[in-house]
Amino acid sequence: MPTILGQNQYGKAENRVVKITRDGDTHHIKDLNVSVALSGDMDDVHYSGSNANVLPTDTTKNTVFAFAKEHGIESAEQFGIHLARHFVSSQEPIQVARIRIEEYAWERIATSDGNSRFIGADDVKHSFVRKGQETRTTQITFDGEKWEVISGLKDLSVMNSTNSEFWGYVKDKYTTLKEAYDRILATDVSAKWRYNWTSDEERMPNWEKSYEQTRKHMLQAFAETYSLSLQQTLYQMGSRIINSRSEIDEIRFSLPNNHHFLVDLEPFGLKNDNEVYFAADRPYGLIEATVLRDGVEPKIPVDMTNL
Numbered sequence: 001m002p003t004i005l006g007q008n009q010y011g012k013a014e015n016r017v018v019k020i021t022r023d024g025d026t027h028h029i030k031d032l033n034v035s036v037a038l039s040g041d042m043d044d045v046h047y048s049g050s051n052a053n054v055l056p057t058d059t060t061k062n063t064v065f066a067f068a069k070e071h072g073i074e075s076a077e078q079f080g081i082h083l084a085r086h087f088v089s090s091q092e093p094i095q096v097a098r099i100r101i102e103e104y105a106w107e108r109i110a111t112s113d114g115n116s117r118f119i120g121a122d123d124v125k126h127s128f129v130r131k132g133q134e135t136r137t138t139q140i141t142f143d144g145e146k147w148e149v150i151s152g153l154k155d156l157s158v159m160n161s162t163n164s165e166f167w168g169y170v171k172d173k174y175t176t177l178k179e180a181y182d183r184i185l186a187t188d189v190s191a192k193w194r195y196n197w198t199s200d201e202e203r204m205p206n207w208e209k210s211y212e213q214t215r216k217h218m219l220q221a222f223a224e225t226y227s228l229s230l231q232q233t234l235y236q237m238g239s240r241i242i243n244s245r246s247e248i249d250e251i252r253f254s255l256p257n258n259h260h261f262l263v264d265l266e267p268f269g270l271k272n273d274n275e276v277y278f279a280a281d282r283p284y285g286l287i288e289a290t291v292l293r294d295g296v297e298p299k300i301p302v303d304m305t306n307l
């Protein structure tokens, strides 16, 4: 059967580029998901396999990261326009460049002695919570006599653009990880906490207020902990909640370590001074632990955290 080639396009999809602009110790984040689709004179590669007109998709990826450094990311539109113009004007066979960008917005975390809108406060300069709501969860069990309430949240994305280190770990013959003295710490918090209210005889907690305060303490502890590991940060988050909220006896966290790798821009003659990162989606470290009020029995099932 005779066939002909129809519409075709190619490029690297979903380049997760994170650009940190460090204005003194006030940091600004641009977090984009950039997909490049190029089309033009690409008959030969499909019909005969000649790559003579093919700019590799790998190069389109490199261009995204290099442009983040060279031109900055003023807005998704400005960044996309730069990229599209570059591909069409620098590559003779390419006639159309389509750049799709999703932008993930981040807000500064309001810390215990500051307001997020007041950037003068020392500790709100490099801690962010992703815009858009997390999911709130609860599970209630009643046997006719006793209540058990386990509430929580998931998909609360947070990031510290500094004040995170990781070093001094065990090294064996398979260890390649470089020690980090200034890294990005990012996670999507899943947490479940158990209320110590168990009977109609006791005063019921104010559920709305408790949720709001627990979330607040969780965020503030994340922002205010100078982190030597995600494990240490987790413990700080949990103990801040147990110490501040008498209605909660136990909290379990499941924290993915959302790795941000510095992109090597040396091959393009560019210095990456902790500015341009590749936000990897997998694999990720997964750090899980329960923090308990001293003397109480743990009751949150260990594999419940992600529900």
Ligand SMILES: O=c1[nH]c(=O)c2[nH]c(=O)[nH]c2[nH]1
Pocket (backbone or CB within 6 Å): 166, 177, 228, 229, 230, 231, 257, 285
């Ligand atoms: O905070 C961290 N904890 C780890 O256990 C770990 N392991 C790793 O490779 N990176 C990190 N980061």
